[in-house]
Amino acid sequence: MRRQALGLAxxxxxxxxxxxxxxxxxxxxxxSCGGPAKYHGRxxxxxxxxxxxxxxxxxxxxxxxCQSGFCPRxxxxxxxxxxxxxxxxxxxASTATLVSFEESSGLLHELAGVEVSAKQAERAxxxxxxxxxKAEKNQVDKxxxxxxxxxxxxxGTGVPMRT
Numbered sequence: 001m002r003r004q005a006l007g008l009a010x011x012x013x014x015x016x017x018x019x020x021x022x023x024x025x026x027x028x029x030x031x032s033c034g035g036p037a038k039y040h041g042r043x044x045x046x047x048x049x050x051x052x053x054x055x056x057x058x059x060x061x062x063x064x065x066c067q068s069g070f071c072p073r074x075x076x077x078x079x080x081x082x083x084x085x086x087x088x089x090x091x092x093a094s095t096a097t098l099v100s101f102e103e104s105s106g107l108l109h110e111l112a113g114v115e116v117s118a119k120q121a122e123r124a125x126x127x128x129x130x131x132x133x134k135a136e137k138n139q140v141d142k143x144x145x146x147x148x149x150x151x152x153x154x155x156g157t158g159v160p161m162r163t
Contacts, residue, residue: 003052003113010051017056023073024059035065043071048115049085082124084116089124092116096125 024039031037043060046053058071073079078086091112095104101122108114108121116124 006051006113010049010054013049013051014054014056017054017073021059023071023076025072029061029072031061031063031066031068031070033063033066033068035063037061037063037070040069045071045083047079047083047085048088050087050091050112050114052113053115054085080124081127082120084120084124088114088116089128092121092124093128096121101125 021042027039029037029039038061040060040062042057044055044057046055048054056073058073060069060071062069080089082089084092088108091108091114092104095107098104099107101118104121104125105116105118108116
């Protein structure tokens with residue numbers, strides 16, 4: 001019943017998002033490289049959400065000079081490179097820090113009914129780790145202070161034993 005209720009909610013959200021075509025911002029948008037990105041129709045993509053898979057149609061813009069494309073709606077909704085919504089990305093990051101990527105994939109399926117492959121979990125965790133490292137480096141660069149590093153070592157050979 002839970003899966004069916006979430007599926008109904010996913011279809012309702014999908015219909016609402018697909019009915020809204022306000023992500024079309026004209027025949028041309030500026031690309032991050034500075035070149036013009038031209039509108040190339042609506043492209044569909046499936047994203048994994050906490051409700052289940054969502055198939056969304058989005059306005060697609062392609063930049064000829066740098067040969068890259070983007071969908072403004074993806075940026076607005078926080079949909080990254082991994083076809084995962086922000087909620088699923090957070091769940092993936094949480095499980096991937098605790099267990100292997102394969103186990104993380106299984107946990108997400110078992111506990112939340114979310115389909116994330118082991119490879120997606122790995123890519124997402126590594127990208128989030130890189131973002132965290134960059135944010136920490138920026139924080140250090142701003143303050144000029146480096147937090148001290150503490151090393152902890154344990155050796156069980158000298159543990160006193162009693163009968």
